[in-house]
Amino acid sequence: MTLLSPDDVAPVKQDLDATLAALDRMLLGRPELHRLVLAGILARGHILLEGLPGLGKTALIRALAQILDLDFKRVQFTPDLMPSDILGSHILETGPDGNRAMVFKPGPVFCNLLLADEINRASPKTQSAMLETMQERTVTLMGVTRPLPKPFFVLASQNPIELEGTYPLPEAQTDRFIFKLHVSPPDAPTLTAIITTRSHGDMPESGFTLGKESLNRALDTVGKVLLPEAVANWIGRLVAATHSAKYVTCGASPRAAIAMAESARALALMDGRPSVGFDDVRKVTFPVLNHRLILDYRAKLDGVDARNVVEGVLDSTPVAE
Amino acid sequence: MWAFRRDLLARGALRGVAIGAAVAACGLLAARAFLSPLPPAAFAMFAAVPICALACALFALRRAPSRAMCLALVEDASHAGGLILSKDGPGAEKWPRPVPTAPYVPSTWRRAIPGALVALAALAAVAAAPDDWFAAGAPQPLAPAFPDVTTEIKNELAELEEAKTLDAEEIKALQEELDRIEKEADPSAPGETLDAVDAVREKLDALLDIDAEAAKHLLPENNTFASLATLTNGAEQLKKMLEESSEGRCPHCGRKLGEGEDECSGDCCACEESKDGDGNGPGKGGVSRGRGDAPLDFGDETQLGASKLKDLAEKAGLAGNPSETKVGESISNEDPAKRGVPSSPGARRAIGGRSQGASAGQNVLPRHRGTVKRFFDIERKAP
Numbered sequence: 001m002t003l004l005s006p007d008d009v010a011p012v013k014q015d016l017d018a019t020l021a022a023l024d025r026m027l028l029g030r031p032e033l034h035r036l037v038l039a040g041i042l043a044r045g046h047i048l049l050e051g052l053p054g055l056g057k058t059a060l061i062r063a064l065a066q067i068l069d070l071d072f073k074r075v076q077f078t079p080d081l082m083p084s085d086i087l088g089s090h091i092l093e094t095g096p097d098g099n100r101a102m103v104f105k106p107g108p109v110f111c112n113l114l115l116a117d118e119i120n121r122a123s124p125k126t127q128s129a130m131l132e133t134m135q136e137r138t139v140t141l142m143g144v145t146r147p148l149p150k151p152f153f154v155l156a157s158q159n160p161i162e163l164e165g166t167y168p169l170p171e172a173q174t175d176r177f178i179f180k181l182h183v184s185p186p187d188a189p190t191l192t193a194i195i196t197t198r199s200h201g202d203m204p205e206s207g208f209t210l211g212k213e214s215l216n217r218a219l220d221t222v223g224k225v226l227l228p229e230a231v232a233n234w235i236g237r238l239v240a241a242t243h244s245a246k247y248v249t250c251g252a253s254p255r256a257a258i259a260m261a262e263s264a265r266a267l268a269l270m271d272g273r274p275s276v277g278f279d280d281v282r283k284v285t286f287p288v289l290n291h292r293l294i295l296d297y298r299a300k301l302d303g304v305d306a307r308n309v310v311e312g313v314l315d316s317t318p319v320a321e
Numbered sequence: 322m323w324a325f326r327r328d329l330l331a332r333g334a335l336r337g338v339a340i341g342a343a344v345a346a347c348g349l350l351a352a353r354a355f356l357s358p359l360p361p362a363a364f365a366m367f368a369a370v371p372i373c374a375l376a377c378a379l380f381a382l383r384r385a386p387s388r389a390m391c392l393a394l395v396e397d398a399s400h401a402g403g404l405i406l407s408k409d410g411p412g413a414e415k416w417p418r419p420v421p422t423a424p425y426v427p428s429t430w431r432r433a434i435p436g437a438l439v440a441l442a443a444l445a446a447v448a449a450a451p452d453d454w455f456a457a458g459a460p461q462p463l464a465p466a467f468p469d470v471t472t473e474i475k476n477e478l479a480e481l482e483e484a485k486t487l488d489a490e491e492i493k494a495l496q497e498e499l500d501r502i503e504k505e506a507d508p509s510a511p512g513e514t515l516d517a518v519d520a521v522r523e524k525l526d527a528l529l530d531i532d533a534e535a536a537k538h539l540l541p542e543n544n545t546f547a548s549l550a551t552l553t554n555g556a557e558q559l560k561k562m563l564e565e566s567s568e569g570r571c572p573h574c575g576r577k578l579g580e581g582e583d584e585c586s587g588d589c590c591a592c593e594e595s596k597d598g599d600g601n602g603p604g605k606g607g608v609s610r611g612r613g614d615a616p617l618d619f620g621d622e623t624q625l626g627a628s629k630l631k632d633l634a635e636k637a638g639l640a641g642n643p644s645e646t647k648v649g650e651s652i653s654n655e656d657p658a659k660r661g662v663p664s665s666p667g668a669r670r671a672i673g674g675r676s677q678g679a680s681a682g683q684n685v686l687p688r689h690r691g692t693v694k695r696f697f698d699i700e701r702k703a704p
Contacts, residue, residue: 001410001411002410002411002412003410003411003413003415004412005412005415006415006416226403226407226410228396228403228406228407229389229406230392230393230396230406231406234393268402268403273402273403273404274403274404274407274412275402275403275406275407276402276403277396277397277400277401277402277403277404277406278393278396278397279400280402280403300696301692301695301696319393319394319396319397320386320389320390320391320394321390
């Protein structure tokens with residue numbers, strides 16, 4: 001595989017740097033989170049943001065939609081939300097000629113960027129409606145399969161502490177998210193900057209728009225970033241090692257290996273490099289694996305979480321074998 | 322890369338030299354200890370040194386990481402972002418090659434030098450040591466048993482001479498031969514000397530055997546066997562006389578028995594023991610009581626007048642006065658009035674459900690306490 005030339009990489013890197021700068025300007029104090037969100041988008045993946053209320057999860061997704069200038073829809077997930085509220089439904093309508101026919105009214109899922117706010121508040125039936133859209137990017141209703149617009153991303157948010165009236169996402173759905181990112185509370189200087197520079201916490205205008213064309217070019221370029229054999233081999237061994245790791249009942253799926261490779265490519269491109277290094281893989285290992293590992297009861301008793309397990313896997317898997 | 326492999330090669334070769342020299346030194350040492358003179362072929366053990374060195378060097382080289390593995394390690398250590406791994410691919414020439422900042426790996430082959438030198442010095446020392454230092458090359462001392470053997474034979478000859486068992490000339494000849502053996506003894510060949518001493522011993526034994534045969538032939542002339550037969554005949558006659566004299570008498574105490582009397586009825590111990598132990602005849606059973614038809618004698622009734630145990634009349638119990646007993650009540654019964662049970666089912670549910678709050682007062686089993694405590698500790702720590 002031919003390496004990308006510096007001339008191919010430079011304009012894309014410039015666009016991505018501008019995107020990141022705009023995000024950092026709109027939302028203060030989270031440059032690493034913004035990098036990972038953009039890497040997930042460039043890897044054509046869906047992202048699950050988890051954090052306490054008021055930390056700016058929804059604001060981040062809205063800011064991203066504004067910068068990317070994509071068709072953006074928001075769905076507030078509630079316990080009484082039905083699949084047809086997301087996917088769309090057939091309605092009996094009378095045409096101009098007076099004939100009545102079942103007409104398909106597309107739901108909010110027919111967009112480029114779908115914000116699934118508080119996704120765990122919807123019932124499992126409604127959550128299951130997202131499975132096909134997230135994996136195959138199509139909607140099948142009454143025997144007719146309709147493709148979703150390209151690109152299509154789902155950015156979901158959920159609250160980790162409110163358990164009453166929520167339905168935890170099933171493993172089949174969490175596995176479809178490329179990253180699960182934890183949104184941590186901002187530090188004191190960031191809070192100070194927020195309250196001094198923002199009126200009522202309103203975000204400023206982005207001042208930069210990437211556009212669909214530039215985004216598609218970046219997505220194409222990400223696919224051309226070289227993944228060396230040694231790095232690919234390491235990714236494979238990392239994912240395989242999760243199956244035999246202590247405290248793990250079920251290890252990561254092949255989707256995890258694909259997600260690690262694609263998101264590492266995106267990080268390499270964001271750094272202006274034509275090839276993936278081991279450090280790129282290290283940066284995405286935890287966001288990719290943390291929601292895919294099912295830990296057993298011993299982990300809870302010993303106070304071990306997914307981060308400890310992922311760190312153990314990284315330590316015990318040498319880069320060269 | 323080549324420097325790394327060269328380092329491995331040198332270290333393996335030096336370790337091989339150490340192993341080969343140690344093996345050769347041990348082999349040579351064993352050969353010199355047991356073989357005298359040392360055959361020239363033994364020095365072929367020196368060949369173990371280069372053979373082991375070569376084998377160990379090749380083994381070390383085989384264990385060296387592959388080029389791809391080295392590249393991956395350098396890539397990871399230098400944080401080059403995949404540019405080192407892809408430096409040979411098409412299009413790589415357009416990218417500036419990053420300078421690897423891999424940590425310096427110290428050369429370790431010098432650490433194997435002291436071991437190799439020590440082993441070589443040991444081999445040289447074993448090869449150059451003089452023959453006198455080894456048991457096979459040193460003069461063999463006289464067998465320590467030799468003087469004891471000659472002295473022992475000489476003392477025996479002196480005793481035989483004193484007892485005049487053998488002729489004096491024969492003893493003298495043997496003593497002269499022993500003196501000659503002692504004089505002509507070769508310290509380097511103790512076996513020949515011991516053989517000569519054994520020959521003298523055999524001669525002496527042969528002379529003594531001849532004397533023993535002569536003594537055997539002398540025995541019948543003394544008529545010893547004839548006198549023994551006479552004694553035996555006398556003993557048999559005495560026994561017959563004793564049997565004749567004991568007829569009609571008790572065999573135990575010797576008392577003369579009357580007519581029709583089979584055995585003694587006297588009071589001697591032997592007769593009494595005989596009676597108790599026989600068990601013959603009705604009522605005469607000894608310890609075993611015979612056939613069991615002996616007459617039973619019952620004496621008078623026991624007089625209880627002097628006994629300490631007296632009959633006492635029992636007092637009347639509760640059964641005799643039923644009015645003093647209460648049936649169905651004891652001090653352990655609860656008072657329902659003090660219990661405070663709500664009257665309505667709704668109030669009972671509000672207090673504790675159907676179980677009346679029984680589980681609230683139930684203790685956690687000791688073996689579960691650690692788990693419960695740890696569980697809630699973890700829950701509290703969680704964000």
